Structures are given as C-alpha cells and as structure tokens.
Amino acid sequence: MSFLLSFISLFLFSFLTSFKASPQNPYYLGRYCPNTTTYSRNSTYFTNLKTLLFSLSSRNASYSTRFQNATSGQSPNRVTGLFLCRGDYSPEVCRRCVTLAVNETLTRCPYERDVVLYYDECMLRYSHRNILSILTYDGYVFMQNPNNISSNQNQTERFINLVSSTMSRAITEAAKSSRKLYTIKTELTTLQTFYGLLQCTPDLTRWDCKSCLLRSFGRMSLDRIGARLLYPNCITRYELFAFYNETGNKTLPRSALPPGSAPSPPSPPISIPSPRPGEGGNSSVIVIAVVIPITVLFLVFIAVFCFRTKRKRMIHETEPLAGDGDDIKSAGSLQFDFRAIEAATDNFSESKKLGQGGFGQVYKGTFPSGVQVAVKRLSKTSGQGEREFEYEVIVVAKLQHRNLVKLLGYCLEGEEKILVYEFVANKSC
Missing domain, CATH: 3.30.200.20 (Phosphorylase Kinase; domain 1)
Incomplete structure (x- = not known):
C-alpha cells in the first residue's frame, strides 16, 4: 500500500510539473544564428556584446513598453541589439523572458554575430549590422496545429474567408497603432470563438509593419485551427482558444469586422474540432488540479506523454530557415522573376x-x-x-x-x- 501511495504521489508530481505554465517559465520556440560571421571570446566584439546584453537585461530596461534597442562599441566591432516582448504580457514576465534569453544566447548561438532567439513571451536579437528600423525576413519560426478545420469543403471555405477578411483588417489596425499591436476576438459559432494577435517591433514604419504582417499571414495555411509565424520584426498568430491575455489589449469588435466576415445565421454551423491548448503552434497550458479517479488520471498522463513527444518533434521540425527561397506555393512568396x-x-x-x-x-x-x-x-x-x-x-x-x-x-x-x-x-x- 505504501508503494502504491508513493507511486501515486510521484505520478501526480510528475504530471502536474510536466506542463509548462506560462508565463512563469518562458517557452523556447526556435533560433536563427547562421554561421556566416563569427567572433572569438577574446575579441572586442565579444566585450561589446556582453555590455549590450547586460544593458538589455538590466532592471532599468524598458520592460513596461515591451521593447528596447541599444548599441555597444564602435565600428567595426559595434553590436546592435533589441528585445520585443509580446504585448499582452506584463512587464515582469517580459523581464524574466529577456533575462532568460540573455543567459541562453551564448549557449544556443555561440560565436555567431547575427542572432535571433524566439520565445513565446519575447524575442531577443542582436547583430554586427544595423538592424534598427530595417525590415528583414531572414530567419523565422513557423508552427501550425495539425488539425484541419473540417472535412467539409464549404465549411473550410467559410472559415478561410472569415480569417482572411478579419486578419486583413487587423493587420491595418496593428500597423497604425502606436504600440504596433492588435488583438482580435470574434465568434465563429455560439460555441467557438476566433482569437488573433499581430505585433511588430515599434521601430518599423507603418508600411513596413504592414508588409511584415502580410508576409507572415500569407505563409499560413488557413485550413488549420491554429497557426503562428514569427519574423525578426513581427508576430502573427491565430487560434480557436484564448491564448493571449485580453485585459488591457485593443481588440477588434464584431461591429468593426468587414461585412460578411462572420457566418450568416441561416448557414449551417462550422464543425470545428476543439483545439487542445499547447498542441502544434500553441505553447501555453494552464493546469487546474482537481480530484479525479486514478484511472482517468492515468489515461490523461498517457495522452500528455504522447502530446509532449509530438510537440517536441514539431518544434524541431520548425527551426527557423534562412531566407524565403523561391516557394511560389506560399502566399508569402508569390513573386516571379x-x-x-x-x-x-x-x-x-x-x-x-x-x-x-x-x-x-x-x-x-x-x-x-x-x-x-x-x-x-x-x-x-x-x-x-x-x-x-x-x-x-x-x-x-x-x-x-x-x-x-x-x-x-x-x-x-x-x-x-x-x-x-x-x-x-x-x-x-
């Protein structure tokens, strides 16, 4: 009996701690650090880099604005860097994420001069080149939920039309906002709600922000129930669950949506599989401890194990890629010669x-x-x-x-x- 109690206690502890409860622990998504230009640990560049990282992670940094840039040193050893925290997170969560990114950068990207580290809560970037107010698409992270919207063609098309019109309007709103941030919440059906978040680094112009968000949105497959893409200058994400903190964020009300963007009442409801927070492109899971039978708990444990293995594989498969290539099949890479x-x-x-x-x-x-x-x-x-x-x-x-x-x-x-x-x-x- 004591062995059984010990096993159950250990199992409960493992189960409850196996989840990542955002925002307590920043969740790593990927990196971009091409081995094209490097430095040595005894170089002036490395000294300047340490100074820059210390500045970005200090307690006096601009965590309240969720964005800060800085430079250190003189050319040719000057280092320029910045951080961008997701606008719906608190300054304290922003600080923790930036601090973690600074501590991990020399391990994840040792000796590289061009680096972008992506987390769910923040992004850290630095380079030997000037990166301020300059739009780039080099190095991105793309994640999507493996579940399709529906096997019904008409329902899928209605969903794609809704997402396209809603996100297109939100992209314009995000680009012209002072924080370069916009969130969306609108009902698909009486039981299902659509959520979206778009954000740019505030140093971009309105046009460049809009271009970045459109490029990001254009690469997404809209027949999935969730997706996100992160560029060095912008973030685009949509889900069918509330993945962002709604308090204090500007949202797009139903009355502001383009005509026809929501399903009309006579139309049959869109049959959409319920998303599981944390699956595919989703990275935050809130765990609520409840008293449940051991049999059910064990089944949940097996499901979580399979899910974590699958998500780990997906993160590995969606490491940032250098450049965009010539993939004309993606709406974000449509340009012909x-x-x-x-x-x-x-x-x-x-x-x-x-x-x-x-x-x-x-x-x-x-x-x-x-x-x-x-x-x-x-x-x-x-x-x-x-x-x-x-x-x-x-x-x-x-x-x-x-x-x-x-x-x-x-x-x-x-x-x-x-x-x-x-x-x-x-x-x-």
Missing part, C-alpha cells in the same frame, strides 16, 4: 495573347518545366502603387475559391505589374 515571365510568353508576343481589356493584356505562358500559366500584364497607367498591389495580391491569394482560377503569383519590375494565374482552357482569369 520578370525575365522568366518574358521567356514564358515569348516576350509577350501577339501569338501568345489570350485577351485584352481596360486593365491590360492576358498572355499564355509556358515555363521550362512545362507548367502553363495565364499572365495578366496590367496597364502601366492603372495608377496602382507597388505596396497596394502587393497587399491586394496576398489578400486575393488567400480568398481562393474552387470556381475561380487560382492566382499563383505576381511580378513587380519597374513600371511592370503582372499577375500570374493557373492556365485553364475556356476560363477567364
């Missing part, structure tokens, strides 16, 4: 022209791989700015429908503004 489009259309020859209208001309193109596309070359007098054009491309790419020709990407080259669609015979793009 102009010379490739010229070659595919025989330099926009008349024989390749499919049609013409007020917007410009449409050409049939064939890439060396054999893939056929419809190339819409917009009129140079359309008056549409480059940034507005890119924003429109990303939003359109997210609002795909099975009855519409799929947008594959775009091209911006000087005055050229081009949209690239899949080629479908007898259909208009």
Whole structure:
C-alpha cells in the first residue's frame, strides 16, 4: 500500500510539473544564428556584446513598453541589439523572458554575430549590422496545429474567408497603432470563438509593419485551427482558444469586422474540432488540479506523454530557415522573376495573347518545366502603387475559391505589374 501511495504521489508530481505554465517559465520556440560571421571570446566584439546584453537585461530596461534597442562599441566591432516582448504580457514576465534569453544566447548561438532567439513571451536579437528600423525576413519560426478545420469543403471555405477578411483588417489596425499591436476576438459559432494577435517591433514604419504582417499571414495555411509565424520584426498568430491575455489589449469588435466576415445565421454551423491548448503552434497550458479517479488520471498522463513527444518533434521540425527561397506555393512568396515571365510568353508576343481589356493584356505562358500559366500584364497607367498591389495580391491569394482560377503569383519590375494565374482552357482569369 505504501508503494502504491508513493507511486501515486510521484505520478501526480510528475504530471502536474510536466506542463509548462506560462508565463512563469518562458517557452523556447526556435533560433536563427547562421554561421556566416563569427567572433572569438577574446575579441572586442565579444566585450561589446556582453555590455549590450547586460544593458538589455538590466532592471532599468524598458520592460513596461515591451521593447528596447541599444548599441555597444564602435565600428567595426559595434553590436546592435533589441528585445520585443509580446504585448499582452506584463512587464515582469517580459523581464524574466529577456533575462532568460540573455543567459541562453551564448549557449544556443555561440560565436555567431547575427542572432535571433524566439520565445513565446519575447524575442531577443542582436547583430554586427544595423538592424534598427530595417525590415528583414531572414530567419523565422513557423508552427501550425495539425488539425484541419473540417472535412467539409464549404465549411473550410467559410472559415478561410472569415480569417482572411478579419486578419486583413487587423493587420491595418496593428500597423497604425502606436504600440504596433492588435488583438482580435470574434465568434465563429455560439460555441467557438476566433482569437488573433499581430505585433511588430515599434521601430518599423507603418508600411513596413504592414508588409511584415502580410508576409507572415500569407505563409499560413488557413485550413488549420491554429497557426503562428514569427519574423525578426513581427508576430502573427491565430487560434480557436484564448491564448493571449485580453485585459488591457485593443481588440477588434464584431461591429468593426468587414461585412460578411462572420457566418450568416441561416448557414449551417462550422464543425470545428476543439483545439487542445499547447498542441502544434500553441505553447501555453494552464493546469487546474482537481480530484479525479486514478484511472482517468492515468489515461490523461498517457495522452500528455504522447502530446509532449509530438510537440517536441514539431518544434524541431520548425527551426527557423534562412531566407524565403523561391516557394511560389506560399502566399508569402508569390513573386516571379520578370525575365522568366518574358521567356514564358515569348516576350509577350501577339501569338501568345489570350485577351485584352481596360486593365491590360492576358498572355499564355509556358515555363521550362512545362507548367502553363495565364499572365495578366496590367496597364502601366492603372495608377496602382507597388505596396497596394502587393497587399491586394496576398489578400486575393488567400480568398481562393474552387470556381475561380487560382492566382499563383505576381511580378513587380519597374513600371511592370503582372499577375500570374493557373492556365485553364475556356476560363477567364
């Protein structure tokens, strides 16, 4: 009997301590530290780095604003650094996370001059280059929930349309806010609520913040019940549970949502599997101790063990990647090379022209791989700015429908503004 009691006590202790109760313990997500430029421990750069890290983690740092930048030393050994804490966390949680990041950086990224450490609660970054007010997409962490929204195509499309319209509006609000932070809370059904959080480093301009958030949002697969992507300059995340602290944060009320963004009453409810906090892209679990039968507790223990193993594997698989590559399948990487489009259309020859209208001309193109596309070359007098054009491309790419020709990407080259669609015979793009 004493052995059984000891086993149960040990089991309960292991069970309750196996969870990560945010925000007490900052949760590590990933890192970016390319081994392209390094330093030695007896160098001036290392001395300046230690000074910088001490400044960012001191008790006098700007934890109340959740953001601070600093520099140390002179060129060519100058170090520039910053931290960004998630805006819904308290200054004390921010301080603990930054302190932990500073303590871990020389272990996780030893000798590298370019470093970004990502945690659920904060981000720490430093470099030998100037990184202040400069937008970059080098090095990111992407995580998503493995569960799909629904096996029903109509329900999935309704959810994607809701997320696209809601997040697009929230991106604009986040970019123009003084804290570069915005949160979303809106009902999907009477039993299910959608939550989102978007944040940029406050040193970015409004345009750069918006570009970063759109790029981040564009890389997400919106048929999942949760996802997040962290760039060095911005954070984008959505879930179907309250993953952020609502107190004191600006949220997007239902009345401010774009028309049609919420499901209409006559429509059948979206059948969405209930998310499990902490699964996939989710990293915070709140544990409430209750008196339950030992049999049930044991089953929960087995589930938690499997979940923790799966999440650990997912974190490993979603380590930050250097750069974005040429993945045109992602809405965040839609840009085509102009010379490739010229070659595919025989330099926009008349024989390749499919049609013409007020917007410009449409050409049939064939890439060396054999893939056929419809190339819409917009009129140079359309008056549409480059940034507005890119924003429109990303939003359109997210609002795909099975009855519409799929947008594959775009091209911006000087005055050229081009949209690239899949080629479908007898259909208009």
